[in-house]
Amino acid sequence: MKYKKKKFFIENLSVNLLANKFKTPCYCYSYNKIKENIIDFNNNFKKIKPLICFSVKANPNKTILREICNLGLGADVVSIGELMVALKSGIKPSKIVFSGVGKTFKEIDYALKKRIFLINAESKSEVLAIEKIAKLQKKRVNIGIRLNPNTDAKTLRQISTGKKENKFGVSENIFLDLVKYIRNSNNLNLKCLSVHIGSQILEIKPYQKMLSVLEKAIKKSQFDFEFIDLGGGIGIDYQNTNKKLNLKKYASIIEKFLKGKKSKIIFEPGRSIIGNTGILISKIIYIKEGYKKDFIILDTAMNDLMRPALYNARHRIIPSIKNFSKSNKIYEFVGPICESTDKFSSIRNFQKLKEGDLIIICDVGAYGMSLSSNYNLRPKPCEILIKNKNSQIISKRQSLKDLI
Numbered sequence: 001m002k003y004k005k006k007k008f009f010i011e012n013l014s015v016n017l018l019a020n021k022f023k024t025p026c027y028c029y030s031y032n033k034i035k036e037n038i039i040d041f042n043n044n045f046k047k048i049k050p051l052i053c054f055s056v057k058a059n060p061n062k063t064i065l066r067e068i069c070n071l072g073l074g075a076d077v078v079s080i081g082e083l084m085v086a087l088k089s090g091i092k093p094s095k096i097v098f099s100g101v102g103k104t105f106k107e108i109d110y111a112l113k114k115r116i117f118l119i120n121a122e123s124k125s126e127v128l129a130i131e132k133i134a135k136l137q138k139k140r141v142n143i144g145i146r147l148n149p150n151t152d153a154k155t156l157r158q159i160s161t162g163k164k165e166n167k168f169g170v171s172e173n174i175f176l177d178l179v180k181y182i183r184n185s186n187n188l189n190l191k192c193l194s195v196h197i198g199s200q201i202l203e204i205k206p207y208q209k210m211l212s213v214l215e216k217a218i219k220k221s222q223f224d225f226e227f228i229d230l231g232g233g234i235g236i237d238y239q240n241t242n243k244k245l246n247l248k249k250y251a252s253i254i255e256k257f258l259k260g261k262k263s264k265i266i267f268e269p270g271r272s273i274i275g276n277t278g279i280l281i282s283k284i285i286y287i288k289e290g291y292k293k294d295f296i297i298l299d300t301a302m303n304d305l306m307r308p309a310l311y312n313a314r315h316r317i318i319p320s321i322k323n324f325s326k327s328n329k330i331y332e333f334v335g336p337i338c339e340s341t342d343k344f345s346s347i348r349n350f351q352k353l354k355e356g357d358l359i360i361i362c363d364v365g366a367y368g369m370s371l372s373s374n375y376n377l378r379p380k381p382c383e384i385l386i387k388n389k390n391s392q393i394i395s396k397r398q399s400l401k402d403l404i
């Protein structure tokens with residue numbers, strides 16, 4: 001994805017051409033970028049040989065999942081819907097892990113019937129529910145326990161999951177009780193210790209702390225876990241400032257952690273696989289002069305891309321065609337929704353814009369479309385996958401008829 005001469009291209013197709021063909025707002029993903037991210041991920045962790053389960057919540061599009069499956073990944077799911085779409089896109093049950101604090105009877109029953117690889121339980125009650133359903137199905141099933149390591153991921157508060165005030169996982173004491181309980185169960189096979197401390201992590205220290213907490217808990221449990229599921233969380237460089245998690249270092253501390261153990265590693269990456277593979281193409285409807293800034297009113301809103309409104313997240317905004325002029329105003333890029341949080345960014349010194357121009361919101365492949373809604377009764381955008389010169393609609397734009 002880059003400018004060729006002055007025009008922005010995704011693989012061999014210009015954004016302007018795509019917008020003409022598919023209209024706006026429109027999510028576009030690059031197949032080659034997805035492939036590159038998966039190859040990089042594999043290379044970084046090649047000594048560990050992990051089972052990599054793509055976190056479906058980041059992007060549950062069936063075609064994308066099919067491509068990810070063909071590139072060798074499994075899936076991490078958190079609902080029956082995600083489990084169904086993962087299976088439908090060809091991901092083998094033997095590569096699927098199921099996480100989440102509130103799995104219902106129906107969800108567990110379905111997952112066990114499909115014989116998925118692993119359910120990571122997050123409470124005593126859930127362990128008992130899984131055992132009961134396994135007994136009803138006359139099976140012995142693989143189970144993991146998610147530990148809450150009380151570790152600060154040093155990321156946004158809203159996407160931290162590993163501190164003791166968070167609802168995720170169990171305390172060390174409960175973990176140790178559950179290990180004993182599961183060891184004596186006829187229907188449960190204790191396979192895994194799992195953990196996930198948060199998302200968009202850019203520093204190594206939280207992972208270091210997490211591994212040392214795991215080390216202690218494993219020693220106390222006196223149990224050899226066949227799998228250690230380290231969850232996801234690897235952050236991406238939203239601001240293009242080269243601030244990245246040091247993956248070599250992450251790999252090396254995991255290798256150290258694994259010394260003397262027979263455990264295999266599971267990862268559940270979402271954002272690091274799909275985040276930077278997607279853009280959102282938007283058109284400027286109006287430009288309105290405000291008291292102190294110009295409002296660039298887009299046809300794209302917080303219902304299409306929720307992250308800025310929800311987490312104050314910042315996504316880079318760039319023009320579809322560069323014109324090398326500079327505006328001396330502050331541009332505030334906003335959507336048409338009746339909420340003041342419906343804004344994407346305020347930018348000084350942007351190139352001069354006019355109504356009808358196209359702009360691109362970057363790095364929206366993860367938690368973009370998957371967090372979208374129909375707020376203000378706005379139909380959801382279409383999604384397009386680009387593979388070299390080919391563009392394919394992978395989910396149709398919703399029509400008003402779908403909604404009304």
Ligand code: LLP
Pocket residue numbers: 055058076099100159161196198199200231232233234268269270271272307311366367371
């Ligand atoms: N595993 C578990 C158990 C998770 O809860 C998550 C994300 C992942 C894996 C994948 O994490 P990733 O590699 O993508 O960081 N909506 C927020 C992110 C919420 C993440 C929730 N859990 C956002 O837009 O930033």
